[in-house]
Amino acid sequence: MALTVRTEKPKSAAAGVRRVGFGSKLARWDVKVSPYLYISPFFILFAVVGLFPLVYTGWVSLHNWNLIGGNQGFAGLENYEFILNQPYFWNAVGNTFSIFLISAVPQLIAAIAIAALLDANLRAKTFWRMGVLLPFVVAPVAVGLIFNNMFADQSGAINSFLSGIGLPAVPWHSDSLASHAAIATMVNFRWTGYNALILLAAMQAIPRELYEAAIIDGASRWRQFVSVTVPMLRPTIIFVVITATIGGLQIFDEARVFDPYGLGGADRQWQTVTMYIWEQGWGQRNFGRASAVAWLLFVIIVLIALLNFLITRRIATQGGRK
Numbered sequence: 001m002a003l004t005v006r007t008e009k010p011k012s013a014a015a016g017v018r019r020v021g022f023g024s025k026l027a028r029w030d031v032k033v034s035p036y037l038y039i040s041p042f043f044i045l046f047a048v049v050g051l052f053p054l055v056y057t058g059w060v061s062l063h064n065w066n067l068i069g070g071n072q073g074f075a076g077l078e079n080y081e082f083i084l085n086q087p088y089f090w091n092a093v094g095n096t097f098s099i100f101l102i103s104a105v106p107q108l109i110a111a112i113a114i115a116a117l118l119d120a121n122l123r124a125k126t127f128w129r130m131g132v133l134l135p136f137v138v139a140p141v142a143v144g145l146i147f148n149n150m151f152a153d154q155s156g157a158i159n160s161f162l163s164g165i166g167l168p169a170v171p172w173h174s175d176s177l178a179s180h181a182a183i184a185t186m187v188n189f190r191w192t193g194y195n196a197l198i199l200l201a202a203m204q205a206i207p208r209e210l211y212e213a214a215i216i217d218g219a220s221r222w223r224q225f226v227s228v229t230v231p232m233l234r235p236t237i238i239f240v241v242i243t244a245t246i247g248g249l250q251i252f253d254e255a256r257v258f259d260p261y262g263l264g265g266a267d268r269q270w271q272t273v274t275m276y277i278w279e280q281g282w283g284q285r286n287f288g289r290a291s292a293v294a295w296l297l298f299v300i301i302v303l304i305a306l307l308n309f310l311i312t313r314r315i316a317t318q319g320g321r322k
Helices: 023-058 079-084 089-118 125-131 138-152 157-164 175-204 206-216 222-231 232-249 253-257 271-282 287-321
Strands: 063-066 070-074
Touching: 023 063, 023 287, 063 079, 063 287, 079 287, 089 125, 089 175, 089 222, 089 232, 089 271, 089 287, 125 157, 125 175, 138 157, 138 253, 175 232, 206 222, 222 232, 232 287, 253 271, 271 287
Parallel strands: none
Antiparallel strands: 063 070
């Protein structure tokens, strides 16, 4: 009986190497590259309508540039020196911060209160939540015209009401503080409901177990709001404060419509920085100086944002330690 011996051929080293096809490489590239492609439209749009105008404005601010003659040559920092030596610029900065503070603090308090009411067990919740957003939908110019008639010095609705109850009329257009309060009222009318919905979304994300534990401990509704709701809203409140700061320092529509001449009052008692930019650009037809004011406003906003960041970071650190 013959025996058959089978001998296997040794496999080559190349046979054990797995070749990666083009499809596998394409799939790997898709995983690595596709996230950047998805977010690229935002950065492309920001570069076109945000970054390029910002850089171009900085370049214009270094030149003598007017509306009629165009670029008249390099000026260096002359436009900045001129603006910083103008009392009207510092008056506009003071007015801007005054209107911002008068509007931001009551706006935040009212937004938190409205959000707390909307978070309660109300009937027709959707109706009320949509209702607080209606002022934000109204055009700023329309809001300014309506409130301008309400705050008229002679025949305004508010002064007529004050006269009817025996109180003296308020000089809304001649007194600086009164005009700032009137403009702040317009700002609060438009933005309070918007911020209230942001805070409402944060309130609904708070775990209900915390409120149940507070109820078991005998905490009242006010104590629950102070000890549970407000601390849990800290990140959202920080976000609202930062966005309100950026928007408040760029206020233009309400203050512009409040004055038919566009200068911020006879003595510029409510002229803001953005109105001063408009005056330099379209009133004086000097785009170089207007661009310099715009960049100074940009620096102010960045400094305020950094200050907010440091304060909020310190608050968050203290909260974490507690």
